[in-house]
Amino acid sequence: RARLRPGSVSNAKDVLLDLYSTDxxxxxxxLEEVYENLELAGKRVLQDDITDNDAEEVLETIAKEEDTNGRIRRNVMDTRRALSFLMRSKLLSDEQQEEARQILRDIDSLENHTAFLFDKINFLMDATVGFINLNQSKIIKIFSVVSVVSVALMPPTLLASIWGMNFRYMPELEETWGYPVAIISMVISAMIPLWYFRHKGWLSSR
Structure with missing residues (x-):
């Protein structure tokens, strides 16, 4: 920077201000790199078919960028304090004071940007966790339906087991109506629990 501006550096304070400006x-x-990475993470979060593995990778990216953003914010705050001290101590010339004020204005913009990125990080974090919870809810619902259907099939299974026993005296097996009655009984015994579960909303598609 000093080589690009011959004569701009006359003492150590000019060098220090140039270092702060470069910083x-x-x-x-x-911060621009953090923003770009968060944009890519946001696009992955808003996909319709995001998986738990994708969500886990997004969370890792968000955590990494949150740490980077926090480090940058802490760095610019330290720079602000150092510049404020130099300006209050009246060690700077008028030209150096103006340069310090310009650096402080840049730092103000950076602090606003870090605050914006923190808000974006929080939004992406909430959205990602929400999608994970949604996926888990879908899985739980599937298992719930499977469990309900399994319970509904227990009565006809019990009836089939009873009529499948090899006892010598089972009079209903000798009747002509025995087979259709057995089938109808098993169907009804399965339909009653299914109707009850649907009435309770346990088989609701929503």
């Missing part, structure tokens, strides 16, 4: 520029570039 602010590097912080701005780092």
């Amino acid at each position: 602010a520029e590097y912080s701005a570039d780092a």
